[in-house]
Amino acid sequence: MNVVSFGVLLRGWRDRLDPADAGLPRSPRRRARGLRREELAQLAGLSVEYVLRLEQGRATNPSAQVVAAITRALQLTRGERDQLYRAAGLLPPQDSVVDDHVPPGIQRLCARLGDVPIGVFAADWTLLWWNDMWTRLHGDPSTVPERERNLARMLFGTGEGHAYLRPMRSSAGWDAFEAALVADLRDGAARYPGDGRLAALITALRRTSPSFDRLWRTVATATLASDEKTITHPTVGDITVDCDVLTVPGADLRIVTYTTAAGSENDAKLNLLRNAAALATPPDGRSTAGDAR
Known part of the structure; x- marks a missing residue:
């Protein structure tokens, strides 16, 4: 170095x-x-x-x-x-592997939307970036080992990532959401054949999760579309939010946002999370790698 x-x-x-x-x-x-x-x-x-x-x-x-x-x-x-x-004496990430880079403009944009819960995911659905409102709605991802900060592990796994995920319902149906996620991972595996992290994720979930393995073998195509989700929060109870997945051209990132209609009961609950001093969390944009000493 x-x-x-x-x-x-x-x-x-x-x-x-x-x-x-x-x-x-x-x-x-x-x-x-x-x-x-x-x-x-x-x-x-x-x-x-x-x-x-x-x-x-x-x-x-x-x-x-x-x-x-x-x-x-x-x-x-x-x-x-x-x-x-x-x-640092390291090779930069190669084109055949999932890129964890979050462009500066995307970080600035997300940081300035501080009232909205936002999470930025890589092509393999590893959570790379989140803001304070994400933490208030879902819990602090930094309490979960980095390997477990992956949406597929949260849904289909049995480790700390699965335990982190709060009870949630999807208006489109949970089966449809899971199928769309697996289809997206299949596309990612085709785009990044040299990515060891993605290959290990798929191998592990096919071995340990019958539902993931079934979807991997049977799902052809599916699209992660906008959805209405109801999250059971330990402080405000059930809160229904509009969940949108935005893609970043040229970066292969997924930006997940949660919003509510102004003046609605759910908006009032989200405001409670925004304003509750007792729920103070690390600053916006936290992205953790653990203590590397």
Whole structure:
């Protein structure tokens, strides 16, 4: 690892990012424009001490998982991402694998829609980015191991990801939703034949989930369309929301949003979640990689 260039890049890009673009409050007493070290650590899911050691060149050989988390936290372009990977002595992600990169413009857009629960998923339905309202509606994904932060594991698995998923009903029917998800994963497997994470996900779920295996063998095509979902929340009870899946051209990402009609009973419940101080959570845009020390 080129420790000097990695640390220089990390510090320079941290100083460049405006906290508002990361969904963080910008205190009038803040002298510097960029992120504080502890803010970067929080956004990337790392310890402050580890970030300090990376910047000072005292930590060597960060994993690809850590570099990916830093890339998202700093909202790097693809070219900058590749530069950071190389500075860490790693090969940048290849075209045959699922790209976890979330473009800076998408992060800024999502961060500024703070009133709406938003989650950004990769092509294999791994959750990459979420905001504060997502946490308030669904629970904090950072409490779940990164491997389990995958929608297919949440639906068909038996691990911590499945336990994280709150009780939910779909107006289109749960079977239709599951079929559409499996069909989307089939398409992803065809597009990314070299992706080990996606291959391992499919192998594991076909082995452990009869329903996933059945759908994998029988579903031809299905589309993840807009849906009305009812989520059982431990504080506000059942809340019905419109769930929309938006795609990002050229990035192969899925942006999942939850909205309610203004003035409705469900909107009042969502407002309770927005305003409840007792439900305070990490800042918008948190994307975690765990403590990589």
